[in-house]
Amino acid sequence: MRGSLGTPLSRRTLMRGSALGAAAAAGAGALSACAPSAGGGGGGSNTLTVMAPENEIDIKAAEQALGLKIKRIEVDTTKLTAMLASGTAPDLVRGLGAVETPYIVARDLALPLDDYFASSELLKEDDIDPINDVWRYDGSVQGQGPRYGLAKDYSQDAMFWYNTALLDAAGVAYPSDTEPVTFDQWLDMGKELTQKDGDTTTVYGLSAGGLGLFISLANMTATAGGSLFAEDLATVDFSSPEAQKALSWYLEYARARVGFSPVEPNADGWDWPPYQTSRLAMSWSGYWFGGAIAAEAALAETSRLAPAPTMGSERISACFGATGYWIPKASKNHDNAWKLFEWFMGGQPAKDRAVGGWGMPSLLSLRADLPTGTPAQEQALAVQEAEADYFKVLSFSPYVKVEALDAVLNQYLPDAINGDATAASLGDTLQTDMNALLAEGKELVK
Amino acid sequence: MTATLTEASRESSPGTARPRAKRGRAGTRPRTFYLFVGPWIAGFLLLTVFPLGYAFWMSLTNTDGLSPNWSYVGIDNYVRVFQDQQTIASLGRTMIFMLATVPTGVAAGLAMAVMLNRDFRGRALFRALFYLPAVVPGVAAALTFKIIFDKNAGFANAAIGAAGGEPVSWLADPYVRMVLIFMILWGVGGSMIVSLAALQDVPRELLEAAKVDGAGPVHSFFRITLPLLSPIIFFQVVTGVIGSLQVFVPSLLLAPVNGAAAVTAVPEGNYLFMVHVYAEYFAKSHFGYASALLWVLFIFVLLITAIVFKIGNRAVFYGGVDPSERKD
Numbered sequence: 001m002r003g004s005l006g007t008p009l010s011r012r013t014l015m016r017g018s019a020l021g022a023a024a025a026a027g028a029g030a031l032s033a034c035a036p037s038a039g040g041g042g043g044g045s046n047t048l049t050v051m052a053p054e055n056e057i058d059i060k061a062a063e064q065a066l067g068l069k070i071k072r073i074e075v076d077t078t079k080l081t082a083m084l085a086s087g088t089a090p091d092l093v094r095g096l097g098a099v100e101t102p103y104i105v106a107r108d109l110a111l112p113l114d115d116y117f118a119s120s121e122l123l124k125e126d127d128i129d130p131i132n133d134v135w136r137y138d139g140s141v142q143g144q145g146p147r148y149g150l151a152k153d154y155s156q157d158a159m160f161w162y163n164t165a166l167l168d169a170a171g172v173a174y175p176s177d178t179e180p181v182t183f184d185q186w187l188d189m190g191k192e193l194t195q196k197d198g199d200t201t202t203v204y205g206l207s208a209g210g211l212g213l214f215i216s217l218a219n220m221t222a223t224a225g226g227s228l229f230a231e232d233l234a235t236v237d238f239s240s241p242e243a244q245k246a247l248s249w250y251l252e253y254a255r256a257r258v259g260f261s262p263v264e265p266n267a268d269g270w271d272w273p274p275y276q277t278s279r280l281a282m283s284w285s286g287y288w289f290g291g292a293i294a295a296e297a298a299l300a301e302t303s304r305l306a307p308a309p310t311m312g313s314e315r316i317s318a319c320f321g322a323t324g325y326w327i328p329k330a331s332k333n334h335d336n337a338w339k340l341f342e343w344f345m346g347g348q349p350a351k352d353r354a355v356g357g358w359g360m361p362s363l364l365s366l367r368a369d370l371p372t373g374t375p376a377q378e379q380a381l382a383v384q385e386a387e388a389d390y391f392k393v394l395s396f397s398p399y400v401k402v403e404a405l406d407a408v409l410n411q412y413l414p415d416a417i418n419g420d421a422t423a424a425s426l427g428d429t430l431q432t433d434m435n436a437l438l439a440e441g442k443e444l445v446k
Numbered sequence: 447m448t449a450t451l452t453e454a455s456r457e458s459s460p461g462t463a464r465p466r467a468k469r470g471r472a473g474t475r476p477r478t479f480y481l482f483v484g485p486w487i488a489g490f491l492l493l494t495v496f497p498l499g500y501a502f503w504m505s506l507t508n509t510d511g512l513s514p515n516w517s518y519v520g521i522d523n524y525v526r527v528f529q530d531q532q533t534i535a536s537l538g539r540t541m542i543f544m545l546a547t548v549p550t551g552v553a554a555g556l557a558m559a560v561m562l563n564r565d566f567r568g569r570a571l572f573r574a575l576f577y578l579p580a581v582v583p584g585v586a587a588a589l590t591f592k593i594i595f596d597k598n599a600g601f602a603n604a605a606i607g608a609a610g611g612e613p614v615s616w617l618a619d620p621y622v623r624m625v626l627i628f629m630i631l632w633g634v635g636g637s638m639i640v641s642l643a644a645l646q647d648v649p650r651e652l653l654e655a656a657k658v659d660g661a662g663p664v665h666s667f668f669r670i671t672l673p674l675l676s677p678i679i680f681f682q683v684v685t686g687v688i689g690s691l692q693v694f695v696p697s698l699l700l701a702p703v704n705g706a707a708a709v710t711a712v713p714e715g716n717y718l719f720m721v722h723v724y725a726e727y728f729a730k731s732h733f734g735y736a737s738a739l740l741w742v743l744f745i746f747v748l749l750i751t752a753i754v755f756k757i758g759n760r761a762v763f764y765g766g767v768d769p770s771e772r773k774d
Binding site: 107109202260400403406410440441443 | 709713728732
C-alpha cells in the first residue's frame with residue numbers, strides 16, 4: 001500500500017498514524033475546553049444542553065417560547081462529572097439545592113445568579129419563597145450569600161402523611177394539624193399501627209427513611225437543639241446528646257420493624273406503592289406526596305398531612321431537597337441558559353406545576369394556583385402554610401456529597417440494628433469514618 | 447481473430463500477466479487489511495488504551511474529578527487498596543460469587559443443552575422457553591425478582607408459608623446474595639444455546655461407533671462428547687470468569703433504594719468489587735483511589751485469566767486432540 005506521497009504504508013506507519021489520530025481526537029476534546037466558544041460565556045449559541053429528566057421540561061414549548069434549540073441529556077452524575085471535568089459542561093443542570101449547593105460552590109462549578117435575578121421581570125426578589133435560601137452559600141454558611149439556583153418546587157420534607165382509615169382501624173388518634181408530635185410519640189403511633197399476620201407484616205406503621213438517612217438524622221438532631229455538623233462544616237459529631245438521641249431513636253425504630261430500614265428493605269424503593277395500597281400508614285414525605293395522593297380519589301379522602309415531628313426543644317421544619325436547577329460556570333451559554341431558567345421557574349411551566357400540586361411553588365405569587373378542590377387538598381395546604389414559619393436552612397458541608405455519608409450509614413447500620421450496638425458505639429464508628437471523608441474533601445477545596 | 451487469440455494468449459502468458467497480478471495482490475491485500483483494522487485500532491487506542499492511561503494517571507492523584515486542588519500522591523492509592531478492609535472484603539465476596547455462578551452456570555447450561563439436544567415432541571418450544579430469560583432485559587428481571595422475593599407480599603415467601611415455613615427477608619442480608627446468584631443463573635439460557643450449538647457439531651459417527659463398541663450413554667458423554675465440547679466450555683468459563691468479576695448493575699438493581707443513590711444502599715452481601723469501585727468514584731468522589739482499584743482489578747482479571755488458561759491447556763481437547771498428547 002502506498003500513501004499519497006508514494007511511500008509504502010507499513011504496519012509501523014499505520015500504528016503511528018492510528019496513535020496520532022487517537023491522540024488528536026482525545027486532544028481535540030481537551031483543547032476544545034480551552035478554545036473560546038462562539039459566543040463566549042455570556043452570549044453563546046442558540047443551542048442549549050440541559051441535564052434534566054424526561055418530561056420535566058417541555059422542550060418543544062421551551063424552544064418555541066425562547067427561540068432556542070434545546071438538547072436534553074439524562075440526569076447522570078457520572079456524565080455530569082465527565083462533562084464538567086472535560087470542559088464540556090451542560091448549560092443547565094438539575095440538582096438538590098439543600099445538599100448540593102455548598103459542594104458545587106466550593107468547587108467553583110456554579111454560576112452566581114444575582115445579577116440575572118436583579119434584572120429579571122419574572123423572578124423578583126420579594127416574590128421568591130425563603131425556602132430558596134438553600135440555594136445560597138457564602139463560602140461558610142448555607143442560606144446566605146449569592147443565589148446559585150432555584151427550586152422548581154419544594155416541600156418541607158420532615159412533615160408526614162397519614163392514612164386516617166388505618167389510624168381509625170387501629171384506634172389511633174389523629175395527630176394535630178398545628179402542633180407537632182414528638183418523635184417518641186410518632187414511634188409509638190407507628191408501633192400501634194403496624195399489623196402483622198404471623199411473621200408477615202401486612203401494614204407498616206411508619207416509614208422514617210425520608211429522603212435519605214443522613215439528612216433524616218441531621219434533621220432529628222436539629223429538632224433536638226443540636227447539630228450533626230460542626231460550625232465549620234468540616235466534621236460531624238455523633239457524640240452530642242442531641243445526636244445520640246437521634247441515633248437511639250433510629251435504632252429503636254429499625255429494631256421495632258415498624259417501617260423500612262436497611263434490615264427491612266422496601267422492595268418498591270420508595271413509599272408511594274405501599275402507601276397507595278394501604279400497606280403503610282404514615283409516610284415521612286412532604287407536601288409533594290399529595291400530588292400522587294390526589295390521583296387516587298379514595299385514598300385522597302383518607303389522607304392528611306401533619307407537621308414535622310420534633311425531638312426536643314426546637315420546632316424546625318426543614319427542606320431536604322429543593323430540587324431545582326443551576327447554571328455551570330463553565331457553560332458557554334450563560335445568557336440563554338438563564339432565559340430557559342427564568343422561563344421554567346417563573347413562566348407558564350411554573351404555573352402549570354403549581355396547579356398540579358406536586359410541590360410548593362418557588363414563587364409566592366403562585367401559591368394561589370395550588371389545588372384546593374378537595375377537603376384533603378385544603379387540609380394539606382393549610383398545614384403546609386402554617387409550617388412555613390418553622391422553616392430553617394440546615395447547612396450542609398461543602399466537603400462531601402450526601403451520598404458518601406449515606407454510604408457510611410448503610411455500611412454500619414445493618415449490623416448495629418441486628419446486633420446489640422449502642423448509639424454511643426455506633427456514633428463513634430460513624431464519626432470516625434465520616435470525619436475521614438470530610439477531611440479528605442476539605443483538603444481538596446481549601 | 448488470430449490476432450485476438452494471440453493477444454489473449456500473450457496476456458495470459460506466464461511472463462507478462464502473472465507478475466502484474468502478483469503486484470496487485472501484494473499491493474491491495476495489506477491496503478484492505480489496514481483499512482479494515484485501522485478504525486478498530488483507532489477505537490482501541492481511543493476507547494481502551496487512552497482511558498487506561500488516564501485512569502492510571504488519576505490513580506496517582508487524590509482528585510475528586512472536580513476540585514482544583516488535587517495533588518500527586520504517588521503509589522499511596524495502591525498501598526491503600528491492600529489496607530482497605532472494605533476493598534478486601536468486596537474482592538473476597540466477588541471471588542465467592544464467581545465460584546458460585548460460573549461453574550454452576552456452565553454446568554446447568556450444558557445439562558439443559560444435552561436435554562434439549564434429544565428428539566422429543568415440543569423440543570423447539572422448550573428451547574425457546576429456556577432461552578427466553580436470557581433475552582429479558584436485566585432491569586425488568588431485577589424488578590420481577592424484587593417482587594417475587596419481597597418479604598411480605600412476594601411469591602417466594604408465600605410458597606414457604608404454604609409449606610409451613612417462616613418468611614425470609616430475602617432482599618436484606620444475609621439472603622440477598624442468594625437472590626443475586628439466582629438472578630444471574632436465571633439467564634443460563636445463553637450458556638445453553640452455546641453448548642447446544644457445540645453439541646450439534648459432535649460427529650454422530652463417533653457416538654455410533656462407541657455404541658457399537660458397547661459404550662453406554664454416560665460413558666459416551668464423558669469420553670467423547672465432553673472432550674469435544676471442552677473448547678466451548680473453556681470459552682464459557684473464561685468469559686464467565688471475566689464477566690462475574692465485573693458484575694455491578696444487578697447488585698444495584700436489587701438495592702432497596704432506586705436511582706443513583708442505590709449504590710449507597712447495596713446490602714453487604716451484594717457489595718461486590720465493582721459496586722465498591724462505583725461507590726468510591728461517584729458517592730465518595732475518590733476518583734484517584736477508585737482508579738487504582740480499577741487498575742488492581744484489571745491486573746487481577748489478567749492473572750485469573752492466565753491461571754484459567756494454564757489449567758485449560760491441560761484439560762481442553764483442541765481439535766479433538768488429547769491435551770496430554772499435544773506437542774506444544
